[in-house]
Each structure stands twice: as C-alpha cells, then as structure tokens.
Amino acid sequence: MADTPLNQRVLREHVASVYFNYNATFLARVVFVLVLGAFMYLQLGDPMVLPFVVLHLTLYLCMYFTPRWNPSVPAADSAWWARRITRIVTLLGFADALAPWIFVPAGNLPVTAALMVVMMGNCARAVQSLRPLKAALFGHTLPMMGGLIVALAWQCDSIHLFLAAFASIYLFLMLRVGVQEHRLLADSLVLRFEKEALAVRLEEQIAATERASQEKTRFLASASHDLRQPLHAIALFGAALENELRGRPEEVNAQRLMRAVNALGASLDIMLDISRLDAGVVTPVLQAVQLDALFLPLNHTFSAQAEQKQLQLRVRASGLWVRSDPQLLHRMLSNLLDNALKYTARGGVTVTARERGEFVWIEVRDTGIGIAPEQSSRIFEEFYQIDNPGRDRSRGLGIGLSIVQRLSQLLGHPVQMHSRLGRGTHFRVVLPAVAPKAGALAGHFPPDAAAPRQEKRPGRAAPALPARVLLLDDESEIREAMTGLLRSHSIDALAVADEAAAAAALQQASREGRAFDLLMCDYRLADGVDGLDVGLRLSGRGQGGPATPLLLITGETSPDRLQRVRESGVPVLFKPVATDSLFRMMVTAASSERRRI
Secondary structure, X not given: OOOOOHHHHHHHHHHHHHHHHHHHOHHHHHHHHHXXXXXHHHHHOOOOHHHHHHHHHHHHHHHHHOOOOOOOOOHHHHHHHHHHHHHHHHHHHHHHHOHHHHHOOOOOHHHHHHHHHHHHHHHHHHHHHHOOOHHHHHHHHHHXXXXXXXXXXXXXXXXXXXXXXXXXHHHHHHHHHHHHHHHXXXXXXXXXXXXXXXXXXXHHXXXXXXXXXXXXXXXXXXXXXXXXXXXXXXXHHXXXXXXXXXXXXOHHHHHHHHHHXXXXXXXXXXXHHHHHHHHOOOOOOOEEEEHHHHHHHHHHHHHHHHHHOOOEEEEOOOOOEEEEOHHHHHHHHHHHHHHHHHOOOOOEEEEEEEEEOOEEEEEEEEOOOOOOXXXXXXXXXXXXXXXXXXXXXXHOOOOHHHHHHHHHHHHOOOEEEEEEOOOEEEEEEEEEEOOOOOOOEOOOOOOXXXXXXXOOOOOOOOOOOOOEEEEEOOOHHHHHHHHHHHHHOOOEEEEEOOHHHHHHHHHHHHHHOOOOOEEEEEOEOHHHOEHHHHHHHHHOOOOOOOOOOEEEEEOOOOHHHHHHHHHHOOOEEEOOOOHHHHHHHHHHHHHHHHHHO
C-alpha cells in the first residue's frame, strides 16, 4: 500500500466510504421506499406507484447483491468501483426524478409539499453520503432535483414556479456544500497519507540510524579488541623489562616505553567507557555528596595541567550538598574541566557551584576559543573536535563530551551550554540539592573503573599475591609475556592454550596437593570459544566443592558482552592491563573467593 500512488489511495478511501454508507443504509432505504409507496397510493390511488416501488427495489438489490466492495479490493481497481457506484446512483437519481411526475397532481399542494420535503431530504442525504465521489454526487442529485424542478415549473402557476425557484436555489447551495466538503475530505486524506509516509520514512531513518550506531559499536569493539591484544602483550613485556632494568641506566627507556603504552591504553579505555555506558553496565549509586570534597581532588588533578599552560584555575568551594553518584559526577566534571583546559590558550578556567531553589548549578567557565553557533549542536558527537583538523592527540579523541552527555542522561543531571566564538564557553550541570547528612560521603574518591588510565610505576609484588597462577589464553605472545611478568615477581605461573590443557593442569595440581591460587582466563579463546563459560567450568563455581578463584581478562568492549560479564559477577580486567592494576585485582579476586568459600 505504501508504494501505491497517492491519488489511487485517496480514491480508494472515497470509494470505500461511499459503499460503506450505502450498504449500511440498505435496509432503511427499502423500508422508506415501501412506506413512501404505501402513503402515496393511499393518498392518490394511482397504480403507477407499484412500478415506481419495484424499480427502486430492483436498483437497491442490484447494488447490494451484485459484486460488493470489500477491504481487500486493490487500490488500482478503485476507479472501476467508482464508475460502478456512479452509474447505479445516477440510475437511482433518474428513478427518483419520476416521483414528482407521478405524485404531484394539479391543485394538491399538501401532497406536493410532502413530496418536496422528501426529495429535498433525499438530496441532503445524498450530499452527506456521496460527497467523497463528486461524479456520483452530481449524477444522483442533478437528475433527481432536476425532475422535481421541471415538474413544479410545468404547472405554470405562481406557487409552483416559486417552489421550483426555491428548489433550484436549494440544489445550488447543497451542491456547493457538497463540493466544499469533497475538497476538505480529499485534502484531509492527502495530509493523512503524507503524514503516514513521513512517519514510515522517519521510522526507516531511525532504524537506519540505530543500525549504523550498532555497526559503529561493533566496529569499535572489534577494532578495540584487535588493538588491545598486541598492546596487552607489549605492556606485559614492557613491565617485565622495566622490572628487570630497575636501577640501571636503561630503565629510562623502559619507562618511556611504558608511558607510550599507557597513553595508547588510555585512548582505548575512553572507547571502553562509551561501550560500558551504551551497554548499561554502569549503575549509578545516588547519595548525598559534599561538593567541597568533590572539588578538592579536581583542583589537585588539573592544577598541574593549568600551570603547564600558564592558565589560572579557580575551583571555588561552596559548602553545598547534592544528590548524585560521586564517582560518575566526578567523571563528568573531570571531562568538562579537561575539555576547557585543552581549548583555552590564555586566561583561565573557573569551576563554581551556586544554589538555585531546589537545585545546585555547577558551572565550568573558560576563556578559550569558544564554539560557533553552527557547531554547538555537534560538540556532544563522538570523535567530533573543533579546530583540530590534524587530530592533535594532545587534544584527546573527541569523546569526552560524548561521555558527559551519556552520564548526564544516566544521572538525570541536565547539561546546558552557552558559548561565544572567541570569548569562551560556559557549561552548566543542574543537580538536585540536598541537606547535609551525617555519614554522607565527604572526601573519599577512589579511582573510577571507567576513569582514564593513570601512568603509575609498577611496584613490587605485595606479599598477599597468589603463589600459583594458571593462565588460559590462546595467544602465545600473551602467554609468554604474562608468565614472564609473574615469574619476575616470584609467582609460579603456568600458561595453557585451551580448556583441555587447563583442566589437565588443574587435575594434576590437585593430585600433587599444590592447587592453583588463581585461574586467569581470556574472554575470547580460539575458534570463538567463550572464555567466561570455560572459566566458570574450570573454576568449579556452583558445583558444590571448593572453587578456584577466577579472574577474567578481556579486550572485548561490545555492550552485550560487557553486560554479560557484569551479570556473571566474575572480576574482570580490560586489556592492556597495567601491572599495578593486575596485581591489585589478583589479590582481590583470590581473597574474595576465599571469603565466599
């Protein structure tokens, strides 16, 4: 139906309306013509009444019982059905035109008046029911009312001439009303079908946009995974090398290598943040937050960056409290502040908070390059950057404000932006104000799991590190790099490539009484094997006996897989893994499993 020309769709609706009206009033028409015939026969006693009634009943039955309109009729056949109903109602019009010649005797004004009322009423009904088809409207009313007008004028006396003139004026007005209503009905149908077509196109565009977004997410996830794999191996080899060169002149080169690895890892982590937010795996924990305690770490974090660019950074304490998730709010403000410092060459950046009724406005103002009005609607798009055609990496990837927008929607904190080109930009975050509460968060902001990677020098292995570790990974480079790193920190590490080898290693360790303290498993194994399922089977979780602690390591960033990992409850690290994060999570995974046992 959507491919049918608009004029055919309009005609089909018109035809359907006319047939519906006539079929719905079929019984009433039959009764009416029988009553009218009986009345006229009693009044006049004219035997011509019987042929009149038979003629009308025949036409009614032909229209009702010959091929009938139904909703399955193709729109292309509507013209044929329109011509059919037009011919039938035209014949009915000529049949009605016989009435005044049969039922209007000379000098009988009461019967004449009664017949005029009936025929004028029939004309009004025809306008109401036949207005969708203008040809049918004229084909029925003109013969019917024309017969009445000519029959009245045929009497040649003043009263009948007056009645003929009155009937003529009435016919003109009724046809004018019918034509106007026909146009209104046609226009309304055209608008309806155009809106339906627009709605269909809009749905198609939305579906195409969603498909493009999903394809982009899959592409980023795949590209991120493929980049994380070798980078993970480089990070592990580099960490082992840095540990071996500690205290030697070559340590400087190892540190430079790790800084470059950490910088690339930070870029991949930002893309991971987008995937985590799109996957819905980030769940806000709303609580009362003291803004002074939030602003303090912001000032410490970005003061060095501001000093390096010779900018003034003012983070003003307020004493206000808001209801939010402290980690996610900290991330929002960090991205806004980082973006302001990147695009400000002179002057400074100010962060303030002020109370406005039931809300608190946190405002980040800068004296940077500003944003042109035509670009203001695009700044929250992923990878969009203003005045960075060379993709200078020092200005980031263009994802920071996109993360801000997603966090804003997740937390329910609207973000407003005002900017003047060359004068600076002003971002405002609107949060609900709350009264200070005893025991509420006042100053502790541990690192967010989704926060940018920090460059830290790996320290020595903590005493609580697991003594024996089994690594399951299908890539030989990663197995070699991980075992080298763990052994350099006095950890007995065994690496295998598949589930069968891992199961054999676990059984042998159990027989020797030297069980593994931790099982580390890659999420994506060879031939598409699901590492999470394999790890759960090997660790023995939910099987009644003691379970081997499980730690999942993955380069996956696709939203559906992130959601699955989150629902499993298994601790997870994302590649490339920093050494300190690796050791910290190893201790956490092993100790949490022991507590569960």
